[in-house]
Amino acid sequence: MSRPSSLDPLFASLSGMKGVGPQISKLFNRFLASGEGQDALVLDLLMHMPSQMVDRRRMDGVAAAEPGEIATLRLHIDAHRPPPRGKPQVPHRVLAHDETGDIDLVFFRAEGGWVEKSLPVGEVRFVSGRIAAFNGGRQMAHPDYIVAEDRLETLPLVEPVYPVTHGLSSKLVLKLIRQAVGRIPALPEWIPPARLSGSGWPGFPEALRRAHLPTEPGEADLAAPARMRLAYDEYLAGQLALLIVRSELAGPRGKARQLTGLISAKVEAALPFDLTAGQRAAIADIFADLHKPERMSRLVQGDVGAGKTVVALMAMAAVAETGAQSALMAPTEILATQHYRSLEPSARAAGLSIRLVTGKMPAAEKRAALAAIESGDAQIIVGTHALFQQQVAFHDLALAVVDEQHRFGVHQRLALNAKSAHADLLVMTATPIPRSLVLTHFGDMAVSILKEKPKGRQPIETATIAADDVDRLVARVKAQLDQGAQAFWICPLVEESEVVDLVSAEDRFNALKPIFGDRIALVHGRMSAADKDAAMGRFQSGDAQLLVATTVVEVGVDVPKATIIVIEHAERFGLAQLHQLRGRVGRGRDKSFCVLLYAEPLSLLARERLKTIRGTDDGFVIAEKDLELRGPGDVLGTRQSGMPGYRLAVPDVHRHLLELAHEDALAIMAHNPGLTGPEGLALRGLLYVFRKDLAIPLIHAG
Ligand code: ADP
Ligand code: MG
Numbered sequence: 001m002s003r004p005s006s007l008d009p010l011f012a013s014l015s016g017m018k019g020v021g022p023q024i025s026k027l028f029n030r031f032l033a034s035g036e037g038q039d040a041l042v043l044d045l046l047m048h049m050p051s052q053m054v055d056r057r058r059m060d061g062v063a064a065a066e067p068g069e070i071a072t073l074r075l076h077i078d079a080h081r082p083p084p085r086g087k088p089q090v091p092h093r094v095l096a097h098d099e100t101g102d103i104d105l106v107f108f109r110a111e112g113g114w115v116e117k118s119l120p121v122g123e124v125r126f127v128s129g130r131i132a133a134f135n136g137g138r139q140m141a142h143p144d145y146i147v148a149e150d151r152l153e154t155l156p157l158v159e160p161v162y163p164v165t166h167g168l169s170s171k172l173v174l175k176l177i178r179q180a181v182g183r184i185p186a187l188p189e190w191i192p193p194a195r196l197s198g199s200g201w202p203g204f205p206e207a208l209r210r211a212h213l214p215t216e217p218g219e220a221d222l223a224a225p226a227r228m229r230l231a232y233d234e235y236l237a238g239q240l241a242l243l244i245v246r247s248e249l250a251g252p253r254g255k256a257r258q259l260t261g262l263i264s265a266k267v268e269a270a271l272p273f274d275l276t277a278g279q280r281a282a283i284a285d286i287f288a289d290l291h292k293p294e295r296m297s298r299l300v301q302g303d304v305g306a307g308k309t310v311v312a313l314m315a316m317a318a319v320a321e322t323g324a325q326s327a328l329m330a331p332t333e334i335l336a337t338q339h340y341r342s343l344e345p346s347a348r349a350a351g352l353s354i355r356l357v358t359g360k361m362p363a364a365e366k367r368a369a370l371a372a373i374e375s376g377d378a379q380i381i382v383g384t385h386a387l388f389q390q391q392v393a394f395h396d397l398a399l400a401v402v403d404e405q406h407r408f409g410v411h412q413r414l415a416l417n418a419k420s421a422h423a424d425l426l427v428m429t430a431t432p433i434p435r436s437l438v439l440t441h442f443g444d445m446a447v448s449i450l451k452e453k454p455k456g457r458q459p460i461e462t463a464t465i466a467a468d469d470v471d472r473l474v475a476r477v478k479a480q481l482d483q484g485a486q487a488f489w490i491c492p493l494v495e496e497s498e499v500v501d502l503v504s505a506e507d508r509f510n511a512l513k514p515i516f517g518d519r520i521a522l523v524h525g526r527m528s529a530a531d532k533d534a535a536m537g538r539f540q541s542g543d544a545q546l547l548v549a550t551t552v553v554e555v556g557v558d559v560p561k562a563t564i565i566v567i568e569h570a571e572r573f574g575l576a577q578l579h580q581l582r583g584r585v586g587r588g589r590d591k592s593f594c595v596l597l598y599a600e601p602l603s604l605l606a607r608e609r610l611k612t613i614r615g616t617d618d619g620f621v622i623a624e625k626d627l628e629l630r631g632p633g634d635v636l637g638t639r640q641s642g643m644p645g646y647r648l649a650v651p652d653v654h655r656h657l658l659e660l661a662h663e664d665a666l667a668i669m670a671h672n673p674g675l676t677g678p679e680g681l682a683l684r685g686l687l688y689v690f691r692k693d694l695a696i697p698l699i700h701a702g
Contacts, residue, residue: 007689046212104137263351319424488547489548490565
């Protein structure tokens with residue numbers, strides 16, 4: 001059953017709206033779309049919640065407006081006092097009054113005569129902005145709104161403020177939101193009557209309207225009925241989808257796995273090191289799972305450098321003993337290639353056939369790899385999530401290992417299921433994920449934790465250095481490289497940017513190239529896969545000693561010989577990211593160094609972050625501090641956190657609703673698992689609206 005056409009207005013592309021040209025539409029696609037390469041939809045816009053409400057309803061005149069307050073005034077414009085010629089630093093003043101008093105409107109560096117045009121002498125204008133005291137009187141600098149009397153309705157008396165990306169404005173978002181709110185179709189109520197009655201919650205369309213365009217700012221409060229309802233809706237959709245998927249994916253595998261231990265023993269013998277106790281325990285957990293008749297769903301959690309990859313290799317070796325295949329999926333091609341290179345020697349030594357598949361490999365090579373996967377010749381397949389694409393046909397996929405990918409949610413599981421209905425799942429992550437989150441996003445996953453790092457690791461020495469000192473740093477790095485060391489040099493951007501004054505990877509590369517000559521390589525996200533590969537390959541082989549890179553090397557890149565990492569503009573990075581980046585060194589026996597270059601002035605928050613990262617190397621401590629610094633509301637909800645995010649629910653405020661949604665979803669699945677009848681129809685609408693519709697084909701009637 002396809003999506004009801006009544007929902008079409010919500011699924012229209014934003015590019016079709018008034019005021020959205022190609023440029024703006026591109027920005028929105030990047031900022032709001034639910035997936036890469038997808039269009040931002042009216043629905044995505046409606047799910048983009050304001051961060052704040054500005055109350056402009058104070059309209060009782062100049063005399064009553066207190067300094068510091070936001071007021072909206074109906075003013076007679078009396079005179080203009082532009083800055084004297086040649087003195088552009090003097091502000092342009094506009095004298096105005098209403099029945100209660102006088103006020104100056106002040107504009108700094110207002111060129112081009114627009115102030116005169118928008119505030120004509122002798123006319124009346126509504127202006128809204130923050131009141132300030134000045135020379136015993138009142139002034140307002142740069143009003144937020146100036147509108148003619150007959151256009152008062154365009155001045156939002158309760159104004160939502162939206163988080164935006166560079167190039168978009170909150171005002172533009174508001175303009176589009178006004179159009180979008182008008183397009184919300186009537187939808188059948190999906191909240192169970194027992195939950196709705198007495199709650200005081202409005203219907204879904206009304207809740208969205210109040211959240212965006214409240215008549216009273218309080219209507220849009222996180223704890224007000226509208227936002228409570230929307231949060232509950234989001235949780236209910238998630239829980240329902242999870243239960244549907246779980247009922248499909250859980251349960252018996254239908255295939256017993258007969259492990260012999262022969263191949264995994266060979267792999268272990270071929271490893272250049274002894275497994276740690278933690279690795280052994282995790283491997284034992286996995287083998288026990290594989291023996292069981294149920295499908296495995298396990299998370300291996302271990303800090304950066306803990307050695308998760310070899311745990312995966314042992315699991316894949318065990319699966320090979322049963323004659324079946326395993327796939328290891330990494331988030332980027334760089335990582336996939338690296339995994340392949342690092343696993344290949346031990347795998348081959350144990351007689352395993354291992355294959356790499358990347359998106360951009362030469363066609364002939366790819367065809368050969370795909371053929372080997374289809375025939376079953378390939379026992380271990382390494383790639384990115386492209387392995388789930390249609391053209392990849394597995395002979396007998398029994399185990400999927402997902403590396404460093406927290407977004408392995410419902411959709412990905414379904415795609416995996418389509419490849420193999422009996423495949424086991426192993427997810428590897430460096431991010432400590434709270435148990436409640438594991439439950440809501442992965443379903444019931446068992447967790448193995450790698451607590452200790454491999455023996456012989458030395459702590460990484462971390463220093464913070466002001467950007468002015470970069471020349472001395474370069475000299476010291478050069479001295480180390482002369483002695484054979486390898487170093488990463490991380491920059492936040494690819495190209496020089498006009499808007500922010502940051503050093504880009506390309507700039508840094510060009511500046512360092514004369515000093516380091518052939519020993520330097522560059523890698524960033526905008527290079528072709530082949531160029532990236534070549535640069536990484538040179539660094540991995542030791543041919544290049546200095547790798548200038550963007551955060552493409554953030555997760556998982558493993559070059560044990562590299563002992564130095566310089567992170568430029570460290571003040572721009574979040575704690576988790578700094579920890580991940582630093583984790584690129586300290587992977588071998590040699591002492592490693594991390595240099596955090598920062599540009600003044602440092603915000604308090606940045607200062608605190610740098611202090612934390614300098615003070616500890618413990619991923620759990622850092623994760624906790626991260627939560628603390630980012631504060632409530634931003635803990636799990638954002639995209640940057642790398643967690644599957646909620647758009648409407650704010651876990652800190654709405655967590656109790658998750659429990660309710662969980663109970664309700666269980667009850668619904670118990671009495672109406674086929675989602676039939678009017679109730680089922682409404683709930684399917686809910687799944688569509690919250691983009692959980694991939695679960696819909698799984699619904700079994702009765
Ligand atoms: P992560 O957990 O961050 O994915 P990796 O699996 O990349 O860590 O391992 C980090 C480094 O530690 C690799 O170079 C790997 O070969 C090495 N390593 C893994 N296990 C051990 C061990 N038991 N003893 C020594 N080195 C190990
Ligand atoms: Mg890893």
